[in-house]
Amino acid sequence: MKKTIFITGASAGIGKATAKLFSERGWNVIATMRKPENETELNLSSNITLLPLDVTNLNQIKETTQRALAIGDIDVVFNNAGYALFGILEAITDEQMVAQMETNFFGVVRVTQAFIPYFREKRSGLFITTGSSAGLMGFPVSSMYDASKWAIEGWSESLSYELNAVGIGIKTI
Numbered sequence: 635m636k637k638t639i640f641i642t643g644a645s646a647g648i649g650k651a652t653a654k655l656f657s658e659r660g661w662n663v664i665a666t667m668r669k670p671e672n673e674t675e676l677n678l679s680s681n682i683t684l685l686p687l688d689v690t691n692l693n694q695i696k697e698t699t700q701r702a703l704a705i706g707d708i709d710v711v712f713n714n715a716g717y718a719l720f721g722i723l724e725a726i727t728d729e730q731m732v733a734q735m736e737t738n739f740f741g742v743v744r745v746t747q748a749f750i751p752y753f754r755e756k757r758s759g760l761f762i763t764t765g766s767s768a769g770l771m772g773f774p775v776s777s778m779y780d781a782s783k784w785a786i787e788g789w790s791e792s793l794s795y796e797l798n799a800v801g802i803g804i805k806t807i
């Protein structure tokens with residue numbers, strides 16, 4: 635039976651490349667992005683479904699999760715949406731630093747939380763999150779980005795204990 639991967643931030647970069655790779659390898663792909671109406675490439679593949687998702691929008695996370703699960707079984711959730719905020723700390727506004735954590739950290743947490751009940755019920759499933767070397771060491775002028783990626787590492791490691799116990803995997807790449 636075909637497997638299915640759900641991807642966040644599939645409009646560009648690693649997310650889009652992942653959608654294409656899995657599609658080419660015969661998986662069903664649910665490629666989510668903020669503006670699916672602008673997508674001109676992934677929409678051409680019969681095994682790729684586009685759904686709208688801004689990972690900072692909790693209501694949309696809930697709606698899109700339900701829409702994705704209504705399509706069929708999901709095996710892998712790839713939390714990939716994110717961006718890097720660069721700059722010396724005193725030049726960064728409060729709004730910018732909160733937005734960085736809302737996207738890179740809470741976006742991942744909230745999408746994962748939305749899928750856990752489904753994976754728990756079937757006692758299988760895998761969460762993968764795009765981490766960074768900036769989640770393992772600190773770099774200059776990226777303190778908030780690095781903090782968001784360090785947070786992902788600690789959160790994933792802690793969560794692995796409660797998820798692995800019920801057959802669910804969680805990884806950072």
Ligand SMILES: NC(=O)c1ccc[n+]([C@@H]2O[C@H](COP(=O)([O-])OP(=O)(O)OC[C@H]3O[C@@H](n4cnc5c(N)ncnc54)[C@H](OP(=O)(O)O)[C@@H]3O)[C@@H](O)[C@H]2O)c1
Nearest residue numbers: 643644645646647648668688689690714715716764765766
């Ligand atoms: N490229 C690298 O060298 C590198 C290294 C380490 C880690 N990473 C990580 O890899 C991930 C993907 O980055 P990339 O390099 O592929 O960058 P990218 O080409 O800029 O792609 C980022 C993706 O995230 C999406 N995104 C941003 N904010 C979002 C939000 N609020 N809701 C939903 N989607 C959102 C973007 O969507 P829009 O098109 O709507 O903006 C885009 O699809 C990120 O988590 C990044 O931190 C990248």
